[in-house]
Amino acid sequence: VGTYNTSEFRKGLKVQIDGEPFLMIECNFVKPGKGNALYKCRLRNLVRNTVLDRTYKGGDTLESADVEEVEVQYLYRQGDKFVFMDNQSFEQHELTAEQVDDSWMYLKDGMVCSATLYNGMPIALAPPNHVELKVEYCEPGAKGNTATNVTKPVKVETGGEFQCPAFIQQGDIIRIDTRTGEYVERVRG
């Protein structure tokens, strides 16, 4: 495992603290009263998604975390597990429902996602920024109501539910932004 010295600290660094991977999301250099240099860092735990504030003194080191992003294809769900295939190595990766989090609402067979591996094990999943989903069920909208500010819940093919404009009908294909979970547009009526 490599190490990073404080002089290499910067936003975006992936490091290991107490055996867990962290992403450095902020790093500020301070030097109180001509004293020793200090680096005030904010780190996000890549497994738990919690934020940690830590201060390091000049010359301290952190272990680098063996974290990589790989392209994976969604295969199927088995109980509490979601199974993906690595598009490079064709290895299978299993993620728990907790790791997949809300992303299950976007997962369609064969969908290409990005998985974060830590020491070769998957820890997090990111679906594509936009996904197209077929509407399976919704209440019929009032006729002629094309305003987009009136929304209603819409159930899609994956079982997920999204707030959509009132004019969306059963059988429509809609585009959702997976980063916000918001409706973007109707792709096909």
Next chain:
Amino acid sequence: MLVLRHRLLQQVRAFFDQRGFLEVCTPLLSQETFADRYLEPFRVEASPSPGAKSPPRYLQTSPELAMKRIVAAGATAIYQVTQAFRMEERGAFHNPEFTILEWYCTDHNYETGRTFLIEFLGAMIPGIRSRREVTYEELFRDHTGVDPHRGELARLREKCSAFGLKTVEERGDMLDALMATCVEPALDRAELLVIRDFPEHQAALAQMAQIPGSGHRVAQRFEAYFGGMELANGYFELTDGTEFENRHLANCQARIRQGREPFPVPARFAETMHHGYPASVGVALGFDRLVMAVAGVDSIDSVQPFPFENA
């Protein structure tokens, strides 16, 4: 921003000129540098003629030594706005090359030196809502609950590790660390805060004084904070040449322990001190930070035309 810098520079000069200070201009490149534990000067190859071998020179980390030589020669009130250079210092408030305002006055004592600094900052920064003076001990106790001078090392260590600082060992280093993590972030940004009576490890070239009835000594040093930044640093200056050499050597030993280069005793400066140095106050102020405070911006890059990476 260039216009604001220019205007502030004019205001600074007008302020000192009106009060009878002499503006001086000293060399940026010097054969001598005072050893600070944590300041790293730039070393520069310095051949005066082609092919001539000569020892390296240092880009000044502050104009202190040169200006004090002028004070020792008889000047009573001098100031200078110049460039200073400190290696390994880069952040929102730091650029390795920065502009420093420094002044020395033999008419000031520890108390009037502070009053003068407060008057100066009041004249430069319109946004000061309130002013307050505290001792380092009061401020440190208020925010951490620990006595900085006599508090147990174990308690300081415990406080430090709450911020993830596990490798800091010496009292001075722990105090610095807690100042940065625990005290500074909690300061009122609209208040001009002057901190005085620093712990011994932060004496630099300040005189020491006994606190009556307490059994410990403090450095006659003061610092001004505003806008979440340390703006200025003042000292009731050391006058004893032997003590100067001792502090230089102690800092060199500390540097060697840290794996840093020691520096020879600044002989020219030490010589002037041995001939007698007048009681005086010296203050150094980060001019870029003053511009930041007036403009209300949070990054030194906003007030310098070409920050380090683009210089």
